[in-house]
Amino acid sequence: MGGKRIHCDVPLNRVEGDLEVRVAVENDRVAEAWSRGTLFRGFERMLVDRAPMDSLVVTPRICGICSTTHLAAAARALDQVAGVTPPDNAIRMRNAALMAEQIQSDLRQSLLMFMVDFANSAYADHSLADEARRRYAPVGGQHHPPGARSVAAVRETKHILELVALVGGQWPHTSFMVPGGVVYKAEPRSLQQGRHIVKALRRWYEDQVLGCSLERWAAVRSVADLDAWLAESAAHRESDAGFLMRFGREAGLDRLGAGPGTFLSYGNLPLPAETAVAGRAGRFVPAGFARGADTGPFHEGHIAEHTAFSWYQGDPGGHHPWSGRTEPLMEDGGERYSWAKAPRYRGAPAETGPLAERILAGDGLFTDWVGRDGPNVLARQLARLTRPATLFGPLEAWLEETLAALTPDESTAQQAQRPIMSPASS
Amino acid sequence: MPTLYWLQHGGCGGDTMSFLNVESPDLPDLLDDLGIRVLWHPSLTDTAPGERQALEDRILADETPLDILVVEGSVVQGPDGTGLFDTHRGRPKRDFAAALARRARYVVAAGTCAAFGGFGVDDVMDATGLQFRREAPGGLLGEGFRSRAGWPVVNLAGCPCHPEVVSGTLTALVNGTPLELDSYQRPREWYGMMVHQGCSRNEYHEYRVEEEEFGHKGCLFFHKGCHGPLVGGPCNVLLWNRRSSKTRAGVPCFGCTSPAFPQPFPFFQTRNIEGVPVDLPMGIDRAHYMAYKTMAAAAAPARLTHRRTKV
Ligand code: SF4
Ligand code: SF4
Numbered sequence: 001m002g003g004k005r006i007h008c009d010v011p012l013n014r015v016e017g018d019l020e021v022r023v024a025v026e027n028d029r030v031a032e033a034w035s036r037g038t039l040f041r042g043f044e045r046m047l048v049d050r051a052p053m054d055s056l057v058v059t060p061r062i063c064g065i066c067s068t069t070h071l072a073a074a075a076r077a078l079d080q081v082a083g084v085t086p087p088d089n090a091i092r093m094r095n096a097a098l099m100a101e102q103i104q105s106d107l108r109q110s111l112l113m114f115m116v117d118f119a120n121s122a123y124a125d126h127s128l129a130d131e132a133r134r135r136y137a138p139v140g141g142q143h144h145p146p147g148a149r150s151v152a153a154v155r156e157t158k159h160i161l162e163l164v165a166l167v168g169g170q171w172p173h174t175s176f177m178v179p180g181g182v183v184y185k186a187e188p189r190s191l192q193q194g195r196h197i198v199k200a201l202r203r204w205y206e207d208q209v210l211g212c213s214l215e216r217w218a219a220v221r222s223v224a225d226l227d228a229w230l231a232e233s234a235a236h237r238e239s240d241a242g243f244l245m246r247f248g249r250e251a252g253l254d255r256l257g258a259g260p261g262t263f264l265s266y267g268n269l270p271l272p273a274e275t276a277v278a279g280r281a282g283r284f285v286p287a288g289f290a291r292g293a294d295t296g297p298f299h300e301g302h303i304a305e306h307t308a309f310s311w312y313q314g315d316p317g318g319h320h321p322w323s324g325r326t327e328p329l330m331e332d333g334g335e336r337y338s339w340a341k342a343p344r345y346r347g348a349p350a351e352t353g354p355l356a357e358r359i360l361a362g363d364g365l366f367t368d369w370v371g372r373d374g375p376n377v378l379a380r381q382l383a384r385l386t387r388p389a390t391l392f393g394p395l396e397a398w399l400e401e402t403l404a405a406l407t408p409d410e411s412t413a414q415q416a417q418r419p420i421m422s423p424a425s426s
Numbered sequence: 427m428p429t430l431y432w433l434q435h436g437g438c439g440g441d442t443m444s445f446l447n448v449e450s451p452d453l454p455d456l457l458d459d460l461g462i463r464v465l466w467h468p469s470l471t472d473t474a475p476g477e478r479q480a481l482e483d484r485i486l487a488d489e490t491p492l493d494i495l496v497v498e499g500s501v502v503q504g505p506d507g508t509g510l511f512d513t514h515r516g517r518p519k520r521d522f523a524a525a526l527a528r529r530a531r532y533v534v535a536a537g538t539c540a541a542f543g544g545f546g547v548d549d550v551m552d553a554t555g556l557q558f559r560r561e562a563p564g565g566l567l568g569e570g571f572r573s574r575a576g577w578p579v580v581n582l583a584g585c586p587c588h589p590e591v592v593s594g595t596l597t598a599l600v601n602g603t604p605l606e607l608d609s610y611q612r613p614r615e616w617y618g619m620m621v622h623q624g625c626s627r628n629e630y631h632e633y634r635v636e637e638e639e640f641g642h643k644g645c646l647f648f649h650k651g652c653h654g655p656l657v658g659g660p661c662n663v664l665l666w667n668r669r670s671s672k673t674r675a676g677v678p679c680f681g682c683t684s685p686a687f688p689q690p691f692p693f694f695q696t697r698n699i700e701g702v703p704v705d706l707p708m709g710i711d712r713a714h715y716m717a718y719k720t721m722a723a724a725a726a727p728a729r730l731t732h733r734r735t736k737v
Binding site: 009010011013014015018038039040041042043045046050051053054056057058061062063064065067108112113116117119120122137138139140141142146151154155157158161162164165166167168169170171172173174175176178181182183184185187190193328330339 | 434436437438439440441442443444446447449452453454457463464465467468469470471472473474475502504505506508510511512513514515516545546549550551585586640641661665666667668669670671672673674675676677680682688692693694695736
């Protein structure tokens with residue numbers, strides 16, 4: 001090549017981000033890139049020698065935007081150790097909290113952390129630049145007043161988290177999932193409030209984020225359907241999803257970010273034994289592994305973490321997390337460049353997240369799109385922004401089912417036999 | 427216009443995520459009402475990397491005034507005191523934090539990690555807080571540190587810190603309202619009350635009707651390791667996410683506002699001597715406590731012993 005080589009470190013830090021991408025630029029093209037974790041906390045080590053239940057307190061602190069997910073992982077590990085399956089209502093309550101958190105996370109990530117970049121001066125030449133600024137300029141930005149959609153995202157997304165507080169006390173960092181279920185029997189008053197909270201966010205989501213009903217969105221099953229949806233109404237085009245498509249296509253986001261071309265989903269949201277919610281192999285979000293559109297089963301035994309290029313002692317890794325070690329090694333020079341370990345499935349990287357989940361669930365739109373153009377940034381981001389559309393239905397159903405399945409507890413039953421009007425009499 | 431720089435250290439981002447939930451005023455209104463100019467916040471600004479470097483250089487050169495520095499997450503000193511487990515622009519981030527702190531009018535630690543070290547104090551991460559390492563004064567900045575306005579670090583403990591405590595503190599600092607700090611430099615306004623105050627299980631607590639199994643209505647103090655009467659904090663007065671709290675929902679308080687959090691002994695259990703907790707409610711005498719609890723249990727009304735009262 002012979003051109004001048006420039007190194008540039010780009011921090012990615014919108015949320016709990018201690019990730020940096022180092023790029024080497026040659027002749028105005030990226031010649032090489034390294035993604036580097038720049039922070040070591042060592043949570044793998046903090047649980048060693050602690051009481052098993054302590055994982056319910058320590059593990060959520062890995063991440064402040066998805067702490068409930070880490071709590072669920074710890075609780076399921078303890079369920080497994082104890083050999084117990086939680087009762088149906090406990091499964092529903094765990095799932096409800098997880099879904100509320102995920103809806104929050106999908107919307108905050110999309111509007112506050114991804115689309116905010118559309119307002120950046122780097123896109124000044126984009127034909128939608130002014131509109132992007134009016135919508136997505138950051139809440140604390142220096143150059144422009146906050147965008148209307150950024151402000152709306154801050155104001156609306158927090159409400160769905162009230163549901164987590166109703167079933168688990170607080171968000172983030174509760175520990176209400178315990179081996180065998182949850183700490184407390186759901187109360188009708190909380191579930192009823194929870195239903196209102198979900199409905200209110202769903203209204204906003206349909207009205208503003210999608211610009212159509214969940215049913216209308218569910219009818220988008222191919223790229224042709226998506227184009228027809230965009231052409232159909234101003235409400236669709238003006239919604240966040242419509243704007244993402246219009247801005248993203250012109251910016252060429254559908255031609256960037258191919259990734260490894262393989263998809264992995266561990267599966268999530270276990271189904272209660274009795275439920276109207278459909279899933280696959282006992283989960284609402286099915287597990288699987290896919291190469292392109294060629295999907296197959298997922299075996300967690302094929303997961304390994306490699307450390308050949310990470311600052312850790314010992315062999316280059318390749319161990320299942322069961323047997324992996326976390327002994328940091330600070331080394332100057334050499335080939336290591338990151339505190340992040342490299343997770344692999346059957347020895348190769350795989351894409352996880354909303355796009356992977358949708359492909360593995362056999363979703364029409366994303367299977368069609370990725371089949372034609374390969375994985376790309378725009379598809380990935382649309383999959384995230386529209387994941388809540390798949391969650392509201394089961395979330396509402398599980399709240400209803402829990403209410404219907406509540407058996408009056410003993411004390412309530414006693415009170416019912418003797419109609420006591422005041423708590424002071426006994 | 428007061429300026430604010432929010433630096434994330436070795437933490438989980440939970441204090442930021444929680445701050446996004448702040449109510450009345452919500453976050454956009456709060457910034458607007460106080461006229462705060464956010465110089466940098468990872469989730470709230472879109473400053474490009476080059477622009478950010480220039481900004482940092484200007485602050486360090488005293489060309490851009492810094493009114494409020496908020497630090498979230500623990501200061502990372504490992505490995506072996508080098509600080510290289512957490513870097514910024516290729517150098518230990520703690521050096522950058524210390525340099526910024528010396529330019530700021532006020533320094534605020536958001537969350538227990540930034541205040542006292544929190545997670546990772548005892549491991550190779552070698553975490554510390556800004557002006558304390560657990561209970562010991564010192565930390566990154568040293569016991570004698572005072573920011574340019576003459577204040578020690580204001581410690582907004584909690585894991586995460588309650589969002590209203592962050593907004594209330596920013597409001598007080600911007601408006602020049604005095605804040606009385608306790609011995610761990612936490613504002614007494616929010617930490618001068620016990621987590622136990624306002625818990626919906628108070629009646630059960632009063633008559634020693636205790637929860638031994640999860641879901642068995644009662645107080646969580648004698649068996650489940652609840653720290654509500656042991657630590658200060660506004661959880662049950664302000665409530666979380668407008669709705670509830672851990673103890674109301676049946677999750678014991680883990681004492682996350684304490685400099686000793688996370689404790690080295692197991693959560694979800696109460697250490698006890700002959701059935702009476704080792705750690706008694708703050709400031710109480712053991713003999714008196716035992717006499718009181720025995721009488722209280724004997725006087726417990728049936729609606730509590732039969733657990734008819736809702737929590
Ligand atoms: S104090 Fe808690 S919420 Fe804050 S950074 Fe540390 S672990 Fe996260
Ligand atoms: S559960 Fe904890 S906070 Fe609530 S009354 Fe009992 S000791 Fe107090």
